[in-house]
Amino acid sequence: MNAITQTAKKAAKDESLISGDTSSPLLKFFCDENPETGTVTQLADGVLWLRMPLPMAGLDHINLYIIRDGDGWAVVDTGIGSRESKGIWKSAFEGAMGGLPVTKVICTHLHPDHTGLAGWICDKFGAPLIMTRGEYFLCRLMAADTGQPAPEHALEFYRMAGLTETQIELYKARFGGFGKAITPMPVGYQRIMDGQSLTLGGRQWEIIVGSGHSPEHACLFSPELNLCLTGDQLLPNISSNVSVWPTEFEGNPLQDWIDSCQKLKAALPAGVLVGPAHGIPFTGAHRRLDKLVLHHEKALERLLDYCDTPKRAVDVYPVLFRRKINDGNRIMAVGESLAHLNCLLARGLIRRRFNDAGQYTYQRRSA
Ligand SMILES: [Zn+2]
Numbered sequence: 281m282n283a284i285t286q287t288a289k290k291a292a293k294d295e296s297l298i299s300g301d302t303s304s305p306l307l308k309f310f311c312d313e314n315p316e317t318g319t320v321t322q323l324a325d326g327v328l329w330l331r332m333p334l335p336m337a338g339l340d341h342i343n344l345y346i347i348r349d350g351d352g353w354a355v356v357d358t359g360i361g362s363r364e365s366k367g368i369w370k371s372a373f374e375g376a377m378g379g380l381p382v383t384k385v386i387c388t389h390l391h392p393d394h395t396g397l398a399g400w401i402c403d404k405f406g407a408p409l410i411m412t413r414g415e416y417f418l419c420r421l422m423a424a425d426t427g428q429p430a431p432e433h434a435l436e437f438y439r440m441a442g443l444t445e446t447q448i449e450l451y452k453a454r455f456g457g458f459g460k461a462i463t464p465m466p467v468g469y470q471r472i473m474d475g476q477s478l479t480l481g482g483r484q485w486e487i488i489v490g491s492g493h494s495p496e497h498a499c500l501f502s503p504e505l506n507l508c509l510t511g512d513q514l515l516p517n518i519s520s521n522v523s524v525w526p527t528e529f530e531g532n533p534l535q536d537w538i539d540s541c542q543k544l545k546a547a548l549p550a551g552v553l554v555g556p557a558h559g560i561p562f563t564g565a566h567r568r569l570d571k572l573v574l575h576h577e578k579a580l581e582r583l584l585d586y587c588d589t590p591k592r593a594v595d596v597y598p599v600l601f602r603r604k605i606n607d608g609n610r611i612m613a614v615g616e617s618l619a620h621l622n623c624l625l626a627r628g629l630i631r632r633r634f635n636d637a638g639q640y641t642y643q644r645r646s647a
Contacts, residue, residue, distance in 0.1 A: 307516055307564035310553070314560060317341055318368045320376035323561060324505045324553065326481050330372055332359040334393055337608070339518075342393045343557050345509050346372070348481045352383035352405075356500060356509050357557060361396035361462045369397065384480070386410045386472075388511030389494040390419035392461035394557065400463040409469040410478070412489060414496030416469045419462075426459025434526035441614050442594035442639050450607055472498055488547050492537025493520040501548065508548055508565070509555040513540065516559040516568060519575055523615025524622055534580075534623040538573050545569045576620075583620050587630050590641035593617040 315321060317333040326348035334342055345356040359365035373379065382405040387395045390411075402409050409416075430452045438448055472478065474489035478500065488499040490513040501508040512520045522537045550566045562568075582599040596617050597605050605613045621642050624630045630642045 306567055307562045309516070310561040314341070318371065320346075320372055323555060324502075324507050326483075327505065327507065327555075328353075328376055329555065329561065330368070330376075332365055332368055334360055335362065335364075339393075339558060341558065343555065343559075343561075345555055346377060347485075349383045350481060352381040353377050354384040354386060354480045355382055355401065356386045357388055357394040357511065358385065358397040358401055360393045361400070365397055366400065369401065381405045382407045384408055384410055386478070386498075386500070387415065387419075388499065388509070388513070388557065389497040390415045390422065391494065391512070392458060394511065395419055395465065396462045398462070399465045402466045409466045410472055411469055412473065412487075412496040412498050413471050415494060415498070416465075416471070418495060420465055423459040423462060423465060426456045428456050430455035431526075437526040437529050438611075438614065440638065440640050441618060442592035443610070443614065447607075447610060451611060486547075488544060490537075490540030490544060492522045492533045492535075492540055497540075499544065501552070505553075506549060506551065507553045507555060510544075511557045514544060514554055514565065514568065514572075515556045516554070516562045518558065519572060521612055521616060522576075522619045523612060524618035525615060530622070532619075532622050532626045534576060534619040535626060538576060541569045541573050580620055580624060584624055584629055584644055587624070587642050587644045590633070590635070590643040592635070592639050592641055593621060596621070 310323070311321070315331045317331050319331050321329045323329040323345070328346040330344040330346060332342050332344055334340055342357065342359060344359060347354045347356065359369070382401055385398050385401050385407050387398050387409070398409055401407065411419075434455070435448055435452070438451060443451070472487050474487060476487045477484045478487065479485075483502055483504050485500040485502050488501055488508075490497045490499060493512050497511055497513045499508055499510045499513050522533050524531055524533060545566050548565050551563055552565050553561060553563055554565050554568075555561045579600055583596055586596060586599045593614050594617070597613055600617060600620060601613060603609070621630070624642070625632060629645060631645050632640050632642050635641050
């Protein structure tokens with residue numbers, strides 16, 4: 281599977297989150313078909329690509345990368361903390377990795393499909409965990425919420441966005457699930473920062489930090505291999521979730537995301553091979569980044585028009601999402617709606633007021 285072939289449609293078919301399929305034409309994919317889960321493929325000299333299953337309806341896999349590092353391997357992302365993921369890792373340790381140890385565990389960001397087995401692998405090999413500070417500490421904090429009741433502040437945040445009491449009850453019942461999807465994180469870590477380099481197997485990997493999907497997401501770029509492992513910061517077929525959460529309720533993550541797309545475009549050569557966390561590795565990063573920015577800017581335009589009359593966050597789904605919003609994706613949908621609304625607020629294009637029910641409404645500012 282070495283030929284880079286042009287099969288954007290085929291690769292796009294099995295993935296979509298609530299924003300729907302935003303696949304770009306003219307991307308060139310590393311292979312024609314999604315590999316079976318558990319498959320290890322050589323992506324570049326000294327870099328392996330491991331396809332790991334995910335137990336989620338909308339997103340059934342994650343790509344993990346394994347980089348030769350001296351007498352062992354550095355791993356980039358780890359899969360969700362399940363028995364199935366551990367079994368696949370054990371096969372890889374003995375098979376494709378030739379029984380050599382893991383030297384470093386690098387997580388691009390905090391989400392459990394990336395950090396799920398970080399603690400387990402670190403423990404098994406005595407390897408250090410390497411992350412940015414923002415991702416490490418938010419991961420520890422979210423894991424610490426496990427078993428705790430949902431805070432009143434968070435319930436108020438969702439009430440003000442327009443969720444019904446029945447929907448709030450569902451949020452309360454599900455709160456604190458994060459820690460169940462990961463094995464305990466190491467209590468110490470090694471920090472990486474934007475602009476630094478990591479040396480892996482004698483090669484320099486530049487750290488490029490993006491934000492919006494998560495607070496301080498690390499991408500790893502090897503100029504020598506012309507390969508960038510982008511985690512969820514750059515995906516070929518789906519637009520990553522960009523949400524406002526109760527923890528940073530006045531945040532503007534969508535502007536962070538748009539700025540990060542522009543930053544990545546400036547940092548990466550047009551012909552770079554992208555190793556994303558979901559989908560098939562591809563070339564065409566600049567076109568894809570342009571498309572992602574355009575996708576959100578168009579959504580902002582539609583939203584602004586829709587807010588000619590006052591709208592709550594829960595009222596704007598039809599202009600943002602193609603998929604039906606249900607109990608499974610509502611929290612993500614309201615978070616993404618707020619991300620777009622907060623972006624329009626920050627640009628001074630809409631104003632926010634309370635309605636009689638104590639919910640926020642948003643309306644276009646008159647010229
Ligand atoms: Zn993620």
